[in-house]
Amino acid sequence: MGEQQEESDDDGVLINKEGFPLAPEVWHKMWKRAETLHPSGKKMTHAIRGSQDIPNVPLSSPPTLKNTQSIPEKLLLIQKYISELQYDYTGLQFFEIRKGRPLCRLMDVAKSIIRESLPIKCLEAVVLAIYLTSDLPSVQRFPLAFKTTFENNTFKHIVLGVFYNGKFGALGLSRRDTLMYKSLKYDTLYDLLTEFTRCYEDCYHRVDRIKLGLPVSHDNQSMEAVMWKYTYIRLSKLSTKEFKHTCDSYSKQLRGKTAHQMKYAKQSMDASKTIITDVSDNSSSGSARSKCQKLNKGNSR
Numbered sequence: 001m002g003e004q005q006e007e008s009d010d011d012g013v014l015i016n017k018e019g020f021p022l023a024p025e026v027w028h029k030m031w032k033r034a035e036t037l038h039p040s041g042k043k044m045t046h047a048i049r050g051s052q053d054i055p056n057v058p059l060s061s062p063p064t065l066k067n068t069q070s071i072p073e074k075l076l077l078i079q080k081y082i083s084e085l086q087y088d089y090t091g092l093q094f095f096e097i098r099k100g101r102p103l104c105r106l107m108d109v110a111k112s113i114i115r116e117s118l119p120i121k122c123l124e125a126v127v128l129a130i131y132l133t134s135d136l137p138s139v140q141r142f143p144l145a146f147k148t149t150f151e152n153n154t155f156k157h158i159v160l161g162v163f164y165n166g167k168f169g170a171l172g173l174s175r176r177d178t179l180m181y182k183s184l185k186y187d188t189l190y191d192l193l194t195e196f197t198r199c200y201e202d203c204y205h206r207v208d209r210i211k212l213g214l215p216v217s218h219d220n221q222s223m224e225a226v227m228w229k230y231t232y233i234r235l236s237k238l239s240t241k242e243f244k245h246t247c248d249s250y251s252k253q254l255r256g257k258t259a260h261q262m263k264y265a266k267q268s269m270d271a272s273k274t275i276i277t278d279v280s281d282n283s284s285s286g287s288a289r290s291k292c293q294k295l296n297k298g299n300s301r
Contacts, residue, residue, distance in 0.1 A: 146209070
């Protein structure tokens with residue numbers, strides 16, 4: 001499901017900013033947070049921390065993509081690897097993602113995610129998906145974020161939208177299987193977004209806003225930042241026809257264009273008329289990794 005106020009530590013999410021191995025104070029905060037989140041509290045955390053016989057968790061290996069594989073097959077293998085890392089229920093975000101940093105720095109974080117092989121959240125999964133798809137130049141990648149409401153609480157979630165050969169799909173990670181991976185089968189962006197909104201409705205969430213970013217460069221050494229915010233869609237202020245028109249407008253710009261071209265095109269249009277698109281978020285030791293994974297599984301129940 002969507003992640004409540006997940007995008008920054010200002011929203012109350014614990015984020016590891018000290019790197020690896022985890023600093024003692026970070027461990028302390030993680031265990032304390034786990035005690036408040038889990039029904040068994042201290043009993044559960046003490047059982048894990050005091051155990052000497054927790055088996056090591058095998059490291060997941062990034063997929064090896066072959067020329068003989070089709071693009072949909074490669075995307076599925078990438079998604080399987082992301083899913084193998086598991087969603088992070090520990091109460092601590094292990095990898096700090098600063099959205100304003102250059103793409104090359106975000107790719108360093110992706111390499112760290114692969115090296116540490118720890119559970120991740122949705123934003124970390126998007127950064128990892130960008131890295132793993134960087135060798136697929138024919139695939140357009142763009143951030144796709146949702147803001148939803150459930151019982152007067154606001155939730156944010158993000159996936160990586162993908163476009164190839166006239167079809168749309170998505171890569172990512174979520175508490176809910178229906179809110180992450182979407183196979184490359186949707187004829188239009190509208191179809192993809194409608195599918196996500198339907199899945200949110202099945203989870204009793206109301207989608208308030210969808211945010212589309214610009215295509216992400218395939219150059220992992222790029223010093224430019226990812227543009228996470230480009231087009232806003234506020235569903236409460238759009239008819240179905242207007243929603244579809246906004247999706248079609250974005251799709252036409254997306255086809256075969258770079259982020260620079262799309263940004264320039266929008267600036268030119270803004271100068272001539274008002275656009276109606278803004279309408280209603282040292283490596284870990286084997287033992288440490290195992291305890292984090294066990295804590296993660298315990299909190300997921």
